[in-house]
Amino acid sequence: MSDTGKNNEGNTAKDWLIWIVQTVVLAAIIYGAFLMLNKYVFYNTKVSGTSMQPTFEDGDRTIAWRHSKLKTGDVVVIDAPDEPGAFYIKRIIATPGQKVVSKNNKIYINGKKLPQDYLKPGSKLVDDGSNNVYGTRYTDTGDFSISSLAKTSNYQDIYSKKQLDQMKKTNRVPKGTYFVMGDHRSVSKDSRYIGCIERNKVVGVVKFRYWPLTQFRIF
Numbered sequence: 761m762s763d764t765g766k767n768n769e770g771n772t773a774k775d776w777l778i779w780i781v782q783t784v785v786l787a788a789i790i791y792g793a794f795l796m797l798n799k800y801v802f803y804n805t806k807v808s809g810t811s812m813q814p815t816f817e818d819g820d821r822t823i824a825w826r827h828s829k830l831k832t833g834d835v836v837v838i839d840a841p842d843e844p845g846a847f848y849i850k851r852i853i854a855t856p857g858q859k860v861v862s863k864n865n866k867i868y869i870n871g872k873k874l875p876q877d878y879l880k881p882g883s884k885l886v887d888d889g890s891n892n893v894y895g896t897r898y899t900d901t902g903d904f905s906i907s908s909l910a911k912t913s914n915y916q917d918i919y920s921k922k923q924l925d926q927m928k929k930t931n932r933v934p935k936g937t938y939f940v941m942g943d944h945r946s947v948s949k950d951s952r953y954i955g956c957i958e959r960n961k962v963v964g965v966v967k968f969r970y971w972p973l974t975q976f977r978i979f
Contacts, residue, residue, distance in 0.1 A: 802823050802824060802825050802967075803823070803824040803837055803964045805822055805824060805837050805849070806820070810947060811944050812943050812944060813943065814885065814898070815835070815878060815881070817975075820969055821971035822966045822967075822968065822970070823967055823970060824837045824965055824967065826963065830852060830962060831855070832852055832853065832855060833851065834851065834965045835852075835965065835979055836849070836850060836851070836963070836964065836966065837962075838957050838961050838962055840954075841918075842949075849966065850951075851943060853874070853941050853951070854869050854933050855933065856933055856935050856937060858933050859930075859932050859933075860933060861905045862902065862903055862905070865899060879898075882899050883897065883899045885898040891947040896946040897946065898943070899946075900945055901945045902952070904952060906927050906930075907927060907929075907931040910927035910928045914954070915927075919934075919955065933956050936958060936959055937959070938962065940957055966979055967979055
């Protein structure tokens with residue numbers, strides 16, 4: 761009498777077990793590869809807060825490319841110098857050694873007006889108090905320079921006397937650091953308050969937003 765039915769059932773169960781093991785192994789390999797890429801090639805991050813509105817909203821998800829060459833205008837993810845374990849998303853305004861002056865909501869780099877077309881979407885938006893700020897425009901930047909910031913208590917808590925004296929004298933971004941700001945200038949905690957950002961604190965340059973899908977955009 762044939763036992764083919766039982767053999768087929770056994771083979772089917774064995775095939776299913778092999779398929780499950782292969783799927784789990786493949787998933788583990790893919791996940792491991794993603795973790796390695798996320799650590800060394802790109803950085804997957806979720807925007808938290810409103811300091812980059814309206815360019816980015818709270819909850820947006822982005823991919824930042826590590827080891828990119830940094831230039832003025834780049835949107836970057838930084839390892840927050842004032843909040844261990846936190847990451848900020850900001851925009852590079854000035855690079856090492858450049859002079860920075862802000863006057864009448866315009867920024868001048870080495871004496872030349874900085875084009876800031878990325879601020880236009882927020883130029884007519886007014887703070888409604890949700891960030892404990894009311895009545896100011898998103899693009900209100902305030903008047904400052906590197907020299908004047910060096911005289912503030914925030915900078916005095918960050919830099920040595922020698923560094924402060926150098927900034928007061930030259931009005932330049934310190935060597936090896938970057939001056940960053942949020943596009944929502946009136947509420948952003950950025951280099952005006954937390955100092956210039958060292959290169960090793962820049963995690964990567966944001967290349968695209970993938971969530972929400974309706975707001976997908978390449979930068």
